[in-house]
Amino acid sequence: MKILTKSFWTKFFIQTSQRFSPVFLSVVLLMLVLVYFFVYFTGGTQNAYLHAMYIPIVFISAVYGIKGGLVIGVIAGLLLGPIMPHDTTTIVMQDTINWVYRMLYFMGVGALVGFILDRVRYQFETIHELYTHATETGIPNYQMYLSKFDEHESDSADVSLTMLINNYEDIVVLIGREQYAELLKKIYAALIEVLDGAEIYQVDTRKLWIELSQKSFKNNYVKMLQRFEDETFVINDVPLYVDIAIGVYIGRTEDFSRLDAFRASEIAALHAKKNMLKYSIYQSDFSYPHHHLERLGSLPMAIKNKELYLLYHPIVDLKTDQVVAFEALIRWKKDGEVINPLEFIPLAEETKLIDSITEWIVKEVIADYPKLTSKNDVMININVSQRNLYNPSLIERIIELIKEENYKDKTIGIEMTESTVMLNLNLTRTLLTTLKEAGIPMAIDDFGTGYSTLSCLSELPIDRLKIDCDFVMRMFQDKGTESLVKMIINYAHELDIEVVAEGIETERLEKALKNLGCDFGQGFYYAKPLPIDEAKAFMIAYNNKKKS
């Protein structure tokens, strides 16, 4: 999918749909003339050479659709019609019925090719639109930015801005995701209005990237800040307070690409947010790497100091309404503050620390398991990182630890993200087979966010796939996502793979997923991740309630 926006076919379908090209028309005109002379000098319409006329007909109708197909059909019919002899040596002309019939044939073929290609083009444009625009808002997205990357590398739009919506969570809690999308559309419209000639991209739900010229930036920047200061964005009659932070990077040098410029503006925006400023201009001493290092440095001690702990997130069997499994999720409590895994696992993954952390998690889960049940009737899933796969001795160690305690076969399982699996398919296939042979159930995590793995599913020895939170949450916002979820479930079932839907936050979502035949559900609708004792209490209470 990555290369979709740059592929030949995308260019062909999207660009030819804009249609008028004098060069193309001249080439086709030349073809018509050549075919005319070709037919003439090979003896007239009595010979089969006249079928060469289908070449320009197909070309024109492919590009100009049904109407183009009909027009070229008439032109081609007339060229090989009253003015073209049946036999050029004896100059015997054709019967009218003969060329009229042929002309109708040409028109029919032109219209048919035009019709088919118009349908294909429509499908292509729809896919392209979905791929290059944020689904909920229709604002050009990161893929669109990438597709224009080369075009703009040297143009004059050399100011990069990142706009963060700081109070995104609060707004979503207040008005819901659908209305939040409406708000983003209003913000987008306001920016387009204020910032002359700016290009704006929605990079994620709370972040916009804006690119504009220095002139436009100088003329309009203050106006933009004022607009956000003065204007209250009203959604469903509710005036909302939108707290923004803007990061600015000005100018571009040879060793600083457009993408680098946006990264710098992101760092500046984070700086603004952290210091409660409305905006901040990038300075080279915004030392985020240093900040990362500090955090990384204290991570080894975190294990020793018992600052890491696990929470367990229940997974419910959607057919029996019983909690049948948990996912172990790590947390780090540092100086009284709980740090989310997304803030330190990616850092740890850049180092060998991730192996120690994963080994610690396996041991911790094994120790916690008897606190949950004494009957080996519940499964606990552990998240394994991509980097862990490059350490075969760690994989052996995990197998050994699980086997030692006899926790194999549906008691302790492993989750691996889709992008991890796809990164090195051959390696992961071998490792997955090793784990499978050791009796450890395998799940692909965050399915739907990475590269398209559907085609590879049949080759992988996996037991479950987990559809990503974002995907599941979007189900009610667009039909396309719902169809995709349905297709994933059906396809997985055909391969005897069970499906877990992550991110179930409402009863309505649970019901919809049950209707689609999804096997398991996980999400805040059931519970937030819990400490082991609370997880056990929750499971007992939930299961009893549902049984009665």
Ligand code: C2E
């Ligand atoms: P994941 O493995 O996909 O875990 C699911 C994440 O989605 C968890 O976030 C969970 O709290 C969240 N989630 C589940 N249901 C809902 C819902 O209904 N609504 C919302 N908004 N969120 C929901 P968490 O615990 O913050 O973990 C984030 C990611 O960090 C995990 O995604 C996983 O990739 C990584 N992670 C967490 N623990 C570990 C770990 O022990 N080892 C490794 N390697 N990675 C971990």
Ligand code: MG
């Ligand atoms: Mg997971």
Ligand code: MG
């Ligand atoms: Mg997940």
